[in-house]
Amino acid sequence: MALKALRKLLPTGTTGAPGTPTGPVATPPRAADGDVLLETAGLTKSYAGADGELPVLAGIDLKVRAGEIVALLGKSGSGKSTLLRCLAGLIPASSGTVSYRGEPLTGANPGTAMVFQTFALLPWLTVQQNVELGLEARGVPAEERARAAVQAIDLIGLDGFESAYPKELSGGMRQRVGFARALVVEPDVLMMDEPFSALDVLTAENLRGELMELWESGQFPTRAVVLVTHNIEEAVLMADRIVVLGSRPYGTIRETVEVGLDRPRDRDAPAFQELIDRVYRIMTGRAKETRISGRAEPADQPAADQDRRTVAGTPLPAATVDGLSGLAEMVAHRGGRCDLADLADELGLDVDDMLPQVDALDLLGFARVSGDDLVLTEAGTEFAGADVQASKPLFARAATEVPLVKLITNSLRQRPDAAVRAGFFRDLLAHHFTSEQVERQLETATDWGRYAELYTYDADRQEYRLDEGASAKI
Numbered sequence: 185m186a187l188k189a190l191r192k193l194l195p196t197g198t199t200g201a202p203g204t205p206t207g208p209v210a211t212p213p214r215a216a217d218g219d220v221l222l223e224t225a226g227l228t229k230s231y232a233g234a235d236g237e238l239p240v241l242a243g244i245d246l247k248v249r250a251g252e253i254v255a256l257l258g259k260s261g262s263g264k265s266t267l268l269r270c271l272a273g274l275i276p277a278s279s280g281t282v283s284y285r286g287e288p289l290t291g292a293n294p295g296t297a298m299v300f301q302t303f304a305l306l307p308w309l310t311v312q313q314n315v316e317l318g319l320e321a322r323g324v325p326a327e328e329r330a331r332a333a334v335q336a337i338d339l340i341g342l343d344g345f346e347s348a349y350p351k352e353l354s355g356g357m358r359q360r361v362g363f364a365r366a367l368v369v370e371p372d373v374l375m376m377d378e379p380f381s382a383l384d385v386l387t388a389e390n391l392r393g394e395l396m397e398l399w400e401s402g403q404f405p406t407r408a409v410v411l412v413t414h415n416i417e418e419a420v421l422m423a424d425r426i427v428v429l430g431s432r433p434y435g436t437i438r439e440t441v442e443v444g445l446d447r448p449r450d451r452d453a454p455a456f457q458e459l460i461d462r463v464y465r466i467m468t469g470r471a472k473e474t475r476i477s478g479r480a481e482p483a484d485q486p487a488a489d490q491d492r493r494t495v496a497g498t499p500l501p502a503a504t505v506d507g508l509s510g511l512a513e514m515v516a517h518r519g520g521r522c523d524l525a526d527l528a529d530e531l532g533l534d535v536d537d538m539l540p541q542v543d544a545l546d547l548l549g550f551a552r553v554s555g556d557d558l559v560l561t562e563a564g565t566e567f568a569g570a571d572v573q574a575s576k577p578l579f580a581r582a583a584t585e586v587p588l589v590k591l592i593t594n595s596l597r598q599r600p601d602a603a604v605r606a607g608f609f610r611d612l613l614a615h616h617f618t619s620e621q622v623e624r625q626l627e628t629a630t631d632w633g634r635y636a637e638l639y640t641y642d643a644d645r646q647e648y649r650l651d652e653g654a655s656a657k658i
């Protein structure tokens with residue numbers, strides 16, 4: 185990331201108005217516990233897309249108070265990062281307001297600093313210089329910068345690494361630099377965008393634990409934390425409040441959960457597990473949203489509605505056929521119904537690790553979520569019990585009802601040579617998804633279509649081709 189771009193992301197201490205002189209920021213009085221630091225009122229956010237405005241967030245009313253850790257939890261695409269960036273003043277709201285200490289923001293929020301998933305360090309600067317960047321952007325004099333950076337480096341356990349370059353550090357140590365760089369400016373609110381998800385499990389766990397100890401001990405130079413995560417367990421472990429975002433048809437606050445568990449929290453405590461179950465139920469939205477992946481329960485959904493399912497409104501979950509078959513078989517083995525949290529426990533997984541497979545089974549009509557349980561449908565039971573060859577036509581029948589698979593299959597059928605370049609679908613999908621999401625959508629569609637023997641994909645030619653037996657399978 186270029187220095188200029190990074191500086192934009194760091195708190196400037198100004199309102200961001202052109203021409204505002206940048207200088208050392210006057211430290212605001214320490215907020216008392218419960219004081220509102222950040223507030224959104226009627227926040228909506230849309231991005232400009234090829235087909236016009238793409239609504240991402242709507243009607244977000246949120247308060248972040250001094251003394252609390254707030255987790256923004258939701259599935260991929262629910263607008264968590266967008267909300268975080270609006271709160272940090274890095275992007276403007278489309279309508280509604282975002283305020284810091286009661287003042288509406290007109291630019292970068294002077295009271296926040298951000299920790300990124302991908303660390304965002306400058307490789308040509310040492311640890312010390314990277315940490316000082318946050319202060320440099322605020323116009324703090326060199327001597328004071330150096331002193332504060334050393335303090336932040338010590339606090340976060342990086343002493344001894346001051347003159348190391350990022351490439352010499354492990355992922356965990358790099359993220360410590362990310363934390364030190366944010367904490368050095370002593371922001372009122374520390375903003376964290378999936379800060380542990382690029383780390384291996386043990387490193388993430390260790391860093392989480394250390395941060396929570398610092399927070400508990402009162403040494404954390406920040407009054408509140410906003411954490412973006414898609415990991416339910418992480419949210420229950422760290423947060424005082426969990427704001428669950430739903431994503432249909434755009435991000436809204438589905439429910440806010442007060443955690444209320446003593447710290448340090450014990451993952452094995454029944455209350456911890458109960459909360460995970462409760463948040464899971466909210467996240468999978470059985471009560472307020474009738475399906476996981478944008479498809480209504482059969483009882484709620486007339487056939488005509490199924491026809492209206494679109495590629496944009498029905499994204500494919502990142503689940504391979506092997507993965508979703510594996511889950512279906514495990515549920516079948518337990519009599520066609522099982523408690524997802526118990527199953528995750530048995531497998532040593534977090535319950536949200538299984539969400540893509542659960543979503544996929546639901547999307548294909550192979551299973552439904554009922555309360556805490558995943559229940560196989562008749563088609564799902566047949567699929568789970570079939571051998572590989574027998575499962576293929578069953579899978580093909582279900583997959584051709586999935587909009588992206590249907591789009592690829594139908595497009596191929598229209599072509600005399602039965603071949604279409606991947607770029608065609610890439611361009612169509614780019615209207616609704618980021619380039620990374622487009623690739624993930626195509627990867628899953630390729631896996632599903634190949635297994636179903638509906639189409640093949642030639643990676644060298646970047647071309648889809650109709651499978652010769654495709655018509656017979658549907």
Ligand SMILES: Nc1ncnc2c1ncn2[C@@H]1O[C@H](COP(=O)(O)OP(=O)(O)OP(=O)(O)O)[C@@H](O)[C@H]1O
Pocket residue numbers: 231232238240258259260261262263264265266267414616617618621
């Ligand atoms: N700069 C942008 N321009 C256009 N669309 C965007 C932009 N940033 C995000 N989006 C779209 O907005 C939606 C929400 O994205 P966002 O990153 O806020 O969600 P998220 O819940 O944080 O997802 P993830 O967990 O995958 O990061 C997605 O559909 C995404 O493609």
